[in-house]
Amino acid sequence: MTERALHWFRNDLRLADNPALAAATEAGPVLCLYILDTSPDRRPIGGASRWWLSRSLAVLDDALARKGGRLVVMAGDPALLLPRIVAEAGIKLVTWNRRYEAAEIALDRKLKEALTADGITVRSFNSHLLNEPWQITTKTGQPMKVFTPYWRAARQKGDPCAPTPAPRAISALPLPDSIKPLAVSLGDLGLEPTKPDWAGGLREAWAPGEAGAATRLDEFIGSGLAGYAEARDRPDRAATSRLSPHLHFGEIGPRQVWHALQHARAAGEAAGSERDAEKFLSEIGWREFSHHLLFHNPELATRNYDSRFDAFPWEPDHKALRRWQRGQTGIPLVDAGMRELWTTGWMHNRVRMVVASFLIKHLLQDWRAGEAWFWDTLVDADAANNAASWQWVAGSGADASPYFRIFNPVTQGETHDPKGAYVRQWVPELAGLSDKDIHQPWKASEKALREAGIRIGETYPAPLIDLAFGRQRALDAFATIRSG
Ligand SMILES: Cc1cc2nc3c(=O)[nH]c(=O)nc-3n(C[C@H](O)[C@H](O)[C@H](O)COP(=O)(O)OP(=O)(O)OC[C@H]3O[C@@H](n4cnc5c(N)ncnc54)[C@H](O)[C@@H]3O)c2cc1C
Numbered sequence: 001m002t003e004r005a006l007h008w009f010r011n012d013l014r015l016a017d018n019p020a021l022a023a024a025t026e027a028g029p030v031l032c033l034y035i036l037d038t039s040p041d042r043r044p045i046g047g048a049s050r051w052w053l054s055r056s057l058a059v060l061d062d063a064l065a066r067k068g069g070r071l072v073v074m075a076g077d078p079a080l081l082l083p084r085i086v087a088e089a090g091i092k093l094v095t096w097n098r099r100y101e102a103a104e105i106a107l108d109r110k111l112k113e114a115l116t117a118d119g120i121t122v123r124s125f126n127s128h129l130l131n132e133p134w135q136i137t138t139k140t141g142q143p144m145k146v147f148t149p150y151w152r153a154a155r156q157k158g159d160p161c162a163p164t165p166a167p168r169a170i171s172a173l174p175l176p177d178s179i180k181p182l183a184v185s186l187g188d189l190g191l192e193p194t195k196p197d198w199a200g201g202l203r204e205a206w207a208p209g210e211a212g213a214a215t216r217l218d219e220f221i222g223s224g225l226a227g228y229a230e231a232r233d234r235p236d237r238a239a240t241s242r243l244s245p246h247l248h249f250g251e252i253g254p255r256q257v258w259h260a261l262q263h264a265r266a267a268g269e270a271a272g273s274e275r276d277a278e279k280f281l282s283e284i285g286w287r288e289f290s291h292h293l294l295f296h297n298p299e300l301a302t303r304n305y306d307s308r309f310d311a312f313p314w315e316p317d318h319k320a321l322r323r324w325q326r327g328q329t330g331i332p333l334v335d336a337g338m339r340e341l342w343t344t345g346w347m348h349n350r351v352r353m354v355v356a357s358f359l360i361k362h363l364l365q366d367w368r369a370g371e372a373w374f375w376d377t378l379v380d381a382d383a384a385n386n387a388a389s390w391q392w393v394a395g396s397g398a399d400a401s402p403y404f405r406i407f408n409p410v411t412q413g414e415t416h417d418p419k420g421a422y423v424r425q426w427v428p429e430l431a432g433l434s435d436k437d438i439h440q441p442w443k444a445s446e447k448a449l450r451e452a453g454i455r456i457g458e459t460y461p462a463p464l465i466d467l468a469f470g471r472q473r474a475l476d477a478f479a480t481i482r483s484g
Helices: 019-027 047-066 078-088 102-117 147-156 177-182 200-205 210-224 244-248 254-266 274-296 307-311 318-326 332-344 349-362 367-377 383-394 409-416 421-426 446-451 467-482
Strands: 005-009 030-037 071-076 093-097 121-125
Touching (some): 005 019, 005 078, 019 030, 019 093, 019 121, 030 047, 047 071, 047 200, 047 210, 047 367, 071 078, 078 177, 102 121, 147 274, 210 254, 254 274, 318 332, 318 367, 332 367, 349 383, 367 383
Parallel strands (some): 005 030, 005 093, 030 071, 093 121
């Protein structure tokens, strides 16, 4: 049977292991559509994500063209656009891969109902997760709240189904003249920054798109994985996969990651030990768990999971927040992380934890202010992973780090960046200090500072806060809600 199909691309910007695209191409000629959602009902993506999206859509368009297809791009409210396109193009089948944010789920449900009522078949699939959020539950059928049993239950399900190859050919369904004016070019979307063009560091650091994702995965499994279990905490080494933006945009899926790793292990081609591989898979597990949490707690990015934190005495301070955002706190590891983020759109996980803890605890800023900054500046900004991680650091989340565990950014630096290489890379004005002084320049001798060309308060800021004072103030603030 041949019927006109429409595949609606969202965070599944790939051809391989894309079950919804496969279903559409098997049905007949396909209209491949991407809609930049501009409705106020959904959270707009941040600046760094817009840059990534623009590049990824261009790569996707090329890949579709090589198979005979083409990507049609529009901007607007999918609730209005999709039914119109379906009607005017005579579409009989609409496919998409599922999303897990509350507003997006509501939109998809509404569209499914409306299209089905018009006699259109709508088929949705899972491309984004190993397990759907409702597939893992406690013995009594409740959502999981703790990672370890969650991941154990996920592992007991065995291997996820094998990824499917990209369609061999795609027959492109042309746009009818009546809706051609709705289509825009990628450039018209205005996703890339121009005035100023702040994306130079992003362009250098990343290769968005399915092929870039596959290369990164292969390289990581073939060499980067060696020593991952320990080295993943070292921001001075390129010891993690950097797959997070590729996974977020669905340029690669977790089933592909899983099977590529298991395959390489079986063939003796994976670098590293069993422990490295298991640790890496468990990080994919944290991604799964975060999506599970978001699905069952739709307000994860805006509301404390632990409602005791609703009474937390935050001390909003716009100037302090600004200095944190700009990497000008006077605490080297924090500044290095925030500058890495600003330049490349990514930050090492250990440093994300340190900068988040510093903002929430030492500076007493509401975790939502940090979540929002990350949302705008990370290329991997993700509704589930970002919100779950911020609440984890704040202590307000599920299975969270206790609030009283306050990272000391100096000892974190000494442990995880022992030679100060990471700080030297991102805070070059401190590069001349010794390994001993680099994580706390305010304690360096006058002679050491002079020789390194540093004047605290002039060439590099004095610490925004005394770390011992900030720590005690945070503990006192926490004590006020603890008994609640
Ligand atoms: C405050 C804070 C905010 C964060 N915001 C995001 C975010 O918006 N988007 C995002 O993808 N990750 C976020 N993380 C999690 C983590 O820092 C990144 O996923 C990781 O640094 C990405 O680098 P990688 O791909 O090299 O990771 P790897 O160590 O190679 O891990 C492989 C994959 O596992 C997943 N993963 C790893 N750690 C976590 C984690 N703690 N939680 C959920 N998934 C994880 C990612 O998809 C990652 O690509 C955040 C962490 C913190 C502490």
